[in-house]
Amino acid sequence: LTVRPIAGVFAPITTPFAGGELDRRGLDANIRRYLASTLDGLVLLGSNGEEPLLDEGECDTVIEIARAAMPRDRWLVAGTGHESTRATIAATRRAAATGADLALVRTPSFFTEAMTDAAFVAHYEAVADAAPIPILLYNVTVFTGVSLTKDAVARLWHHPNIAGLKDSTSDVGAIAELVADAPPGFAILAGSSPGFHACLCAGAVGAVLGSAAVCPDLHTELVACVRQGHHDAARAIQARLMPLSRLIGPRYGVAGLKKAVELAGYASGPPRLPLLPVPDEALPEFADALAAVGIDVRQREERDP
């Protein structure tokens, strides 16, 4: 395994489709392009990878393609969370066998009211015990409607096979509370684009951000600014990311991210139903947001009509 710490910038990459099916060649090309950036790792099969819309075989293939392309000095993280503990364990084992370094395990959530601290602790302990690779807890309330509380996390963070937590909330108070008490080495990763800089200030060691799949180096630059204490520069980068964050977050979600990476020159394709593609009338907004992060879509369109 890599000796790089779990820190820095991770891009949760999209799953390109061609004719509605997994675009293997496009995925391979995307990954090779990401490897030319300064990213610390890639997250496959996350929400932005449309994992809930892929079948088991497609999931395996995505990891295989990434493993073949990726050297061991970057993190290959795979989303393996399912509703049942046993399916989560099975997916984590398959991911490990296929070459994933780390598993990002989102909370189960369907049986909302039953998702108590006790249920989460039982679930994650069973998964961590059975997983051949370290796991990251993953709290993503915007999608799941449930919250992994600090109390539950604190009952799990000493487990030797639980390496950290990705928390997609932009409630920086919650992040700061975790940081204040977490044991050394427990990696806390942020997941909110608009709160990226502030979560790093609060003590998150890195972030998994959809926007990092669009303009990866701007994200690692922001991390470097923070590490060097250049907060005004970091805030300036954060401000440039804002319009993009809105489009790929609350506004258009995964469909927005797929449109943004497509405009940035990556293989993409529309998301699968029931996700609807971004309507054409939103393209000027995307062009503006990409221009703010240094990607000139309009010039490219003129060049390649």
Place this chain on the structure above:
Amino acid sequence: LTVRPIAGVFAPITTPFAGGELDRRGLDANIRRYLASTLDGLVLLGSNGEEPLLDEGECDTVIEIARAAMPRDRWLVAGTGHESTRATIAATRRAAATGADLALVRTPSFFTEAMTDAAFVAHYEAVADAAPIPILLYNVTVFTGVSLTKDAVARLWHHPNIAGLKDSTSDVGAIAELVADAPPGFAILAGSSPGFHACLCAGAVGAVLGSAAVCPDLHTELVACVRQGHHDAARAIQARLMPLSRLIGPRYGVAGLKKAVELAGYASGPPRLPLLPVPDEALPEFADALAAVGIDVRQREERDP
């Protein structure tokens, strides 16, 4: 297909496990016992059937066992909703091939903010177009966190392959609004135990209720009371159902229903993780609630220690 209208009482039955695996014999026995009741149909692979915790092969087996046991004069309904439209279509086709009469298709919900009326309409039209059997829309906000609005339903209810809607809300105003405008023959089924009687009054033609898997004939009796205008008697039955409804609903959910059917003598077993079983200290509450619906657990325990 059955000529019985889609109406009356449907029991969303649980999936019995033995040693953590599907208890085929137990399931068969349960279904045969349900067939001795006056139920109008059984729903397999619903939330109460722990469908999100079963694998594809188990789902197929559940339908096969039911089809083998059930005559054509009761409805065999199968839950087939998945996050992606294509997986939903695939599951519906498999259920039809295995013998289901009707598919109950819950809304996708993971990509919460993207689940607009337009997305739901696109999803359900594609599923209904492709389904070899009629489908029922299924709105179950308590689990999904999303709402299928009346506007979306009204864009779907004329589709020839969409037979109706199960709405698990106990917002009877929403049910009444649907009833007021729905085309003739569009079956509106309630899904709230505490609101059972009132939803029938509002014009629902039937209901799919977990409690019907515990004491089915009490439910068909309530329907008969309403049809005959005996509302005081119906309200009295409703009052008897209340303590059970609480235990299998907000209090313990699916785990509660599995405990109740177990105490009522059906094959059951604990739910799968991350669902936790009902704690032993709750058993007296269950005994009281079952006594209220005419099931004497305490006497049985004395008989069969």
Place this chain on the structure above:
Amino acid sequence: LTVRPIAGVFAPITTPFAGGELDRRGLDANIRRYLASTLDGLVLLGSNGEEPLLDEGECDTVIEIARAAMPRDRWLVAGTGHESTRATIAATRRAAATGADLALVRTPSFFTEAMTDAAFVAHYEAVADAAPIPILLYNVTVFTGVSLTKDAVARLWHHPNIAGLKDSTSDVGAIAELVADAPPGFAILAGSSPGFHACLCAGAVGAVLGSAAVCPDLHTELVACVRQGHHDAARAIQARLMPLSRLIGPRYGVAGLKKAVELAGYASGPPRLPLLPVPDEALPEFADALAAVGIDVRQREERDP
């Protein structure tokens, strides 16, 4: 006091303004017109009466005008709920002194997370102990964001000075649970227009509905239908009320109700800021909704241009 039971239809009337100030003459005329209907009572100073936007003197004046106009055989109910227990007691005492028969006391709600069952019980016991007239508990989550639970209500319903509960939820399951256990004589009033008929079926003895301030006799007719077991007729009236319910509920709220009563010929005027008036482009929708309940706005406009 009246010997009429607390039951039937209560109209929560609006507060007419002229030039931004209380329109005393208009209010008096409105009340006299309502008294010509078959309403069982009037609710003054409710949400629909814009009580949170009135000052103390205006509140007193509203009750005075109503008392002067109303005979003792209808219920004069006044909203007296404030955030602090002592202000609620003071307002209830003033209302009683000015002639109110009953006080409708909505839950305090500003300190949301502190509004536990224990806090509500302490509040209502203190108010009921001090009130010179009986009080009604009032749960109106849509405005307050807090819920008065059944457990809290059950700790209060034996208090000799607590006469009942208005619950504005359209969660008919919650109403049915209250009905199942409430002591005899504890009046449960519904507050949801779309769920009016169903809540009566569930056992509510009456309702306080904004729509009753527009077409009162249609509401008492629905109650009569239910009492006589004519549920198809009741459901037909309910269906006629639906478009109006939407406009004065989720769509335009209090501003919608003020527009509807204005179109029905009552003194009205726009609501106070920050409530915005209904935009003119919505008037055709209002005309349609009023036509459905038998009020022909278009003809009137032709007559009185």
Place this chain on the structure above:
Amino acid sequence: LTVRPIAGVFAPITTPFAGGELDRRGLDANIRRYLASTLDGLVLLGSNGEEPLLDEGECDTVIEIARAAMPRDRWLVAGTGHESTRATIAATRRAAATGADLALVRTPSFFTEAMTDAAFVAHYEAVADAAPIPILLYNVTVFTGVSLTKDAVARLWHHPNIAGLKDSTSDVGAIAELVADAPPGFAILAGSSPGFHACLCAGAVGAVLGSAAVCPDLHTELVACVRQGHHDAARAIQARLMPLSRLIGPRYGVAGLKKAVELAGYASGPPRLPLLPVPDEALPEFADALAAVGIDVRQREERDP
């Protein structure tokens, strides 16, 4: 008026009661003690000041006492938000006449669904136009259940009499979005204790924090650390504030703050009903949380039994 910028640390002080009535002498003593600290200003009549539970005369008295005690080089801020625009204007005028420097105007919220961007803009423009002193917008969703969106704020921030915004959210992404686009001189103040440090990093110029009423100098020290780029030291102070933040926030709210300031030696007294006092069994937790911020309650108790 003061020439100090609107920045730094503001303590939203509590309202002490003695025998249930305003403790004027205690309030005066508290304010004089706060003035011995390095606080930039005091906020009177905020949520923590139980403003919703005070009457108009008490509100006036609180400002009078503060004005008499406070020199002009600290900000005297008064909460003046009411449900109606006209009551808000009246309260702001009275506060100005009594000596307040700035008005903190929380959003109206009772008519939840009507609180659109348009309603908020109309409300705040009317208040700002009429106010003799500058106003601060105030978004406090935890209490109000409504959100003042960035779009609404952006339509208000050029108004010459709107000096800034206090946003109590700990959604640092929302703060960062405001900072990215706000005009120079528009003061953005944070209101979340756990997110204090991170919100400053995101560009907030100061904060209004209940915890600052307990240990004011620790808060100004944190601000100084941030200004000097000493983020590790700032994070260390933030960690020390966490247990106190929990007790006076989600755990016990205003009652918790009143207990904490009491233990810190200020005049206090229990909150008014319906707020319930902190139970005695919570005192050891308070002692621990206060010890973490350097206030030794246990030693004091030994000294003054």
